[in-house]
Amino acid sequence: MKKIFSAIAIVFSLTSCEDVIEVEVSDGAIQLVVDAFVNNLAEPQVINLKSTKQFFDEVVQEAFIADSVYIKDDLNNMYFFEDELNDGNYTWDDSVLVHEGRTYALMIKGNGVEYSSINFANPVPDIDSLNWEYSPKTIGAENGGYLVELVARDLIGQADYYWIRFKKNGVYDTRRAGLNLPVDGSFSEESMADGQLFIPPISTFPMFNVEDSLGLKDTATYEIWSLTEGTNGFWSEVLNQSISGGIGALFATPTANVKTNIISTGTELKDQAVGWFSTSLVSSKTIIIKEKEGEKLSFPLF
């Protein structure tokens, strides 16, 4: 469809234009946002509770002050999260929280409402290594830069849902377009990729989109987070919110809401919550980019 839009765009290219404008939108109901992506890493686990904000308000989201926040697993272990700074960051740092194969329940109490959610910790494959190679300037990568490829093999059996996260110099790529959500290391369950190596472009996906490309001495980190099918669905819906600009906007449908797995005991709109609770196992690999001989990308550059 994109190609069609670009061809149509030619017709209007001589006359069309785009400008940033101010838009008046009536206020929506403010709700609790649960950002609870906990994992098995030996580092503080943070559940972020905030309030939603009006669409065009350039303010930070306000912290949500809860009476209690805890996670309970199917072995009846309790993990109590505390917000010592009252900034909405509820933290647990006594022990490793997530273990493979366990079911976890999140409980939040606040404002006279109880919020709950359940998720499961799936296994994750190790990252064997990272390859990198310099890619000269091309369409979609105007500056040229290093492409980094992760080498990992999908776990055998069942459909495995992963979230590949990329960090440049320790900072996550948080653009919607950077969401990389393979199934069995490929695009979908139908790809019959079970137990295979992660395929390009999934194995290098974020690199196609990083605007400030990677150079020498930059650190690059890949993480694979194991997800449940539901969490994969959540991120897919976030991804679907990206609207193509230009002529594509003509044929865009209204932005659809993203689902939530937070259940509320409140009935009013303001007592509902948005957001997601996920329990993942994470594997990770970091390199510092340097000039090197030998091991390059597993596929030819353009």
Add this chain to the structure above:
Amino acid sequence: MNFKNIKSWISIALMLPVLAVAQKFNVSGTVKDGANGETMISAMIYTEDGNYGTATNAYGYYSIELPKGTYTLLFNYSGFATLSKTIIVEGNMKLNVELAAETEEIDVVVVTGKRNTDNFKKVEMSTIELDVKRIEKIPALLGEADVVKAVQLMPGVSSVGEGATGFNVRGGGIDQNLILLDEAPVFNSSHLFGFFSVFNADAVKNVKLIKGGIPSQYGGRLSSVLDIRMREGNKKKVSGQGGVGLLFSRFAIEAPLVKDKASFIIAGRRSYADILAKPFLADNFSDAKFYFYDLTAKVNYDINEKNNVYLSGYFGRDVFAQGFGFNWGNQTATARWNHIFNNKLFMNMTTYYSNYDFKIGVGNQEEGGFQWKGNIKNYSVKPSFTYYLNNNNTIQFGGQSILYEFAPGESEFYAQSFQTGNDTTFDFSQDDRFGLENAIYIGNEQKIKKGIILKYGLRYSMYSYLGPSKEYIYGERSSITESRDTLKVKSYNNGEFIKTYFNPEPRFSAKFDIDSVSSIKTSYNRMSQYIHLMSNTAASTPLDFYSPTTNNVKPQLADQIALGYFRNFGKNLGWETSVEGYYKFLQNQIGYIPTAALQLNDYYEGDLYYGSGRAYGAEFFVRKNQGKLTGWLSLTLAKTEVKMDEVNNGDYYNNRFDKPVVSNLVLNYEFNKKYEMSANFVYNTGAPFTSSSINYGIQGVSVSHNPANVRNNARVPDYHRLDLSFTIHGNEEKKNGNKKLWHGDWVFSAYNTYARRNAFTVYFENENGEPQAIKYSIVGTVIPSITYNFKF
């Protein structure tokens, strides 16, 4: 006149008409253009004393009853010299006349007999009639006279913006207009995403838009009827016309086949933007094709005084190709037979075929790729009769039967199978569906007494969702934004009736003269609509398909009441003014869940919401018809809203095409026979669009949210635009006064003269985690053009 009087007149009108006592005879015939033999629609015929009068029908036929005696009959048509005929009525008689185009000299002579009284004298309200001469005077994009663009400058008519297919009438959707080209429906009225209409002005005779008080012979759409009649072709001599413009060229030729008895017209257009743009395109787009073309043709034969036959057809296509192919278009074919049984009974039998189809595809079975095509076909028979009972009662009755075939999507995807590695064809086709619509109607236009006319009628429509379509039965939604679960799918045999609906549709209009220059009119109509355009995008796309009415999708219904005041002023009553108010209530309106999958999805009905709608407004109109300066000013204040349980907490919300203020100023100044200048200025409220109202971050990724499932909660900025044009007319006559064989006009125009960047839509981008609204303007600059038009 007070309300009580109006009520008593209505009750009188409902009684059967009382036959006149004095012996009367019938005068009937056709009114034609003397220059080319074209029949004239809505020409006025009246006795000099003004006591008797009528107008020609869509085939140029009239019938008037006169008592024995001597009369001077005046035949009047805008732009033509009024013809005066003195007749002695002693028995029924035939009187065919031909009118000559007015020249300036004649204008002076006949000025006393000629009055512009159509507007307030006719019972029709909420109706706009335009002939092509008038349309040609309006400055148009790239200098090309356009039927639909002209209609959009009238009160009550709007469009979402540049790039939007179709037009909206009194708050209705683009699929709620019954667009008829020689009585065959046209499903997509736009070329090039709404920049041009599919109707070639060279082949069009008359355009009539009916927004309210819709007579009983029309049905099937809620909001309006756009009745476009094609020219028949010159019956006197070979002639032609055309134009060469920057975007496309036109050519039309017409000639008698048998002088004064049979003729034809063929008119074609082809755009060549792709050829002109080629040098400016990047290499990877150099094989790009984008163009449209259309061909309009008509043949007619006057077999004898009582029988005429007409065959007409339209074939048009838009093509976009660049590695892939994408094209769409309408085809229509109409055959008509006019038969005059006697002086009083006129019949028109129409049968038509109409098809809209699209094709899109890339690659082939060997290399991989996909093909997708869809269409909506319909076949119809439509007998209609006019019975001129007497001067006070003209009865129309008839019926219509339409068979619909919906093929929304036949799609194949070619790829290697993951399992076998062989080339495989995957079928993603959507099932075809069928519907049968029938209607019968009867209506009477009755003159109660001088100055009071009533028009009343009933249309009774029946629709069946027809096998071999399937019946889908759905359960509840798990949440308001989710699809319904499919419970059961039931197959039916060919011709089996799956679900049938009946709708009586009363129609009524009335006119009461206040004095000799003004009148009050009122109307009510109920309309039903059995086919529905499925479109959930900002602009309708050529891939949008029509859904039939099914067991799930109910017929849309609209009730409209309207009230208007009409008054003419000035010398020869050349200033025409009107104020109209309307209120519409709509049932079974359609909405969509946010993730609605409408295309190539047999279960699309599970993604629909149903609700009601309302639209109301006031329309102000001033038009100056005579003199060197002509033109009009229109202002529409309106609201159109829908209400669905699942959306916006069940409260009313704006329709996508809600435009509270729409105003147009159209001016034309004729300096002399050679030079002419036109301007139009358009101002309207920006169209609404849907914006998220809430924003939050998850793991640093920004997420948009719309807690109450609201729609159309924001607006693009106001729309305004000025267009100018300047025309130099070539001499039509040689120095010795003889007509030239060929003459041409140069039209210079500037569309969007002050280069306003009118937004079509707004989309959002994330700038450092904050949403940012970006307006997209399709036309953000002035578009100048030169066109050369010729006639021979």
